[in-house]
Amino acid sequence: MASSMLAPAVGDIAKEFRASDKAALAGQTSFVCMLGIGPLFLAPMSETFGRRKVFVVNSAMFTLLQIPTALSPNIASFIAFRALSGFFGSVGVANGGGSIFDMFDVHERAPVLGFYLTAPLVAPSIGPLLGSVIVRSLDWRWIFWCMCMLAAFVTTFIYFFLYETNPVAILQARKSELQKKHPDVEYEVEGASDESIPKKIMNASDLTCSPENGTRAVKILTTQPIVLILSSYQALIFASMYSLFATYTDIWSQPPYNFTTIQTGLAFLGPVVGFVTMSTLVILYIDSIYNYVARKNDDDGLPEYRLVFANIGAVLLPISLFMFGWTVEMGLAWPVPLVATVLFGASQVSIFNPVQTYYIDAYAKHAASALAAGAFLRSMIGGVVPLFVGQMCVFPSTSTRRF
Structure with missing residues (x-):
């Protein structure tokens, strides 16, 4: 939600800092790009030190960074703090899928992932709605004060209720307890390292090509063609989504629609309806389809069987984008382009969820490293593309937008 919440405030931020709209939009770009870079380091960290520690530390840092962001005196510091926020805020992208893998086997995992993966799609659509309400009622800086309060609640919840799920980390903790009770007995955890914490951090962040360090995600992305292809496809989708959101205010606030700030915020709920509807279908039927394909092939199932649902999205995506662009260009009644955004949201979920699974x-x-590989490419492209999409948009006069 933090990635897109400032979308309605771009004009106000540019005006206060006496900067261009593109410079203000860089606050979103820097955040989204760091959502892709962060997991490259945080995913192997969670595989080395455990999920809980990484979640707690990064969630706390994300919370604290909302304060200097809200108090930023100029556009440069604003962009810098947004970038840092994106890095630490990427902990959910880096570790969420890995935590679910720890807790559920292959036949239980898909419905849980379907629920979990709805958030990264629904939240960027809800963010501008809340942002528009805050900007109209208070001030754009209150976007980050509100985000700080929400993040503080989440961090507190994580601290008290999030338990460790990484098997190696759990066994390491058990080993420490047993060694205190029985100092004369040597215990060993398979797959664990007895190196010092600084050494572990260096290994997890090393930029060499060892398969056991932080470049595991990069290596997966560059050596596994299926990951590169699917990640590139997801990058195209995310670029479309953030480009659409970056121009949403201009589309709905100008003739023939002339939406108010609040009405423009409500228009962001179009994709949300598609997200939720398709997510429900994915949760209910992805396992059934997986089991059906496995029976047809007389085996126990393969990861590729998860991708069947993505065929629906592959068809809906170009249809929805063409429908939205054409109906807006023609100035058709506002429910028509909104229906296109519903289809757009549905197409995203039907591709995004099966690919992550x-x-x-x-x-x-x-x-976690495989998910980080996908997150890196889609976040970098999805963050940068909106910066130059605005130059491609020409909003004709009302007379040319109607039949």
């Missing part, structure tokens, strides 16, 4: 099934204990 495929990564987790295919890469097992390195699922």
Whole structure:
């Protein structure tokens, strides 16, 4: 939600800092790009130190960074703090899928992932609605004060109720307890390292090509063609989504629609309806389809069987984008383009969720790194593309937008 919440405030931020709209939009770009870079480091960190520690530390840092963002005196500091927020805020992208892999087997995982993966799609659509309400009622800086309060609540909840799920980290903790009770007995955890914490951090952040360090995600992305292809496809989808959101205010606030700030915010709920509807279908039927295909092939199932649902999205995506662009260009009644955004949201979920599930099934204990590989490419492209999409948009006069 933090990635897109400032969309309605771009004009106000540019005006206060005496900067261009593109410079203000860089606050979103820097955040989204760091959502892709962060997991490259945080995913192997969670595989080395455990999920809980990484979640707690990064969630706390994300919360604290909302304060200097809200108090930013100029556009440069604003963009810098947004970038740092994106890095630490990427902990959910980096570790969420890995935590689910720890807790559920292959036949239980898909419905849980379907529910979990709805958030990264629904939240960027809800963010501008809340942002528009805050901007109209208070001030754009209150976007980050509100985000700080929400993040503080989440961090507190994580601290008290989030338990460790990484098997190696759990066994390491058990080993420490047993060694205190029985100092004369040596205990060993398979797959664990006895190196010092600084050494572990260096190994997890190392930029060499060892398969056991932080470049595991990069190596997966560059050496696994299926990951590169699917990640590129997701990058195209995310670029479309953030480009659409970046121009949403201009589309709905100008003739023939002339939406108010609140009405423009409500228009963001179009994709949300598609997200929720398709997510429900994915949760209910992805396992049934997986089992059906497995029976047809007389085996126990393969990760590729998760991708069947993505065929629906592959068809809906170009249809929805063409429908939205054409109906807006023609100035048709506002419900018509909104229906197109519903289809757009549905297409995203039917592609995004099965692909993420495929990564987790295919890469097992390195699922967090595989997800980080996909997140890197889609976030970098999805963050940068909106900066130049605005120059491609020409909003004709009302007379040319009607039949």
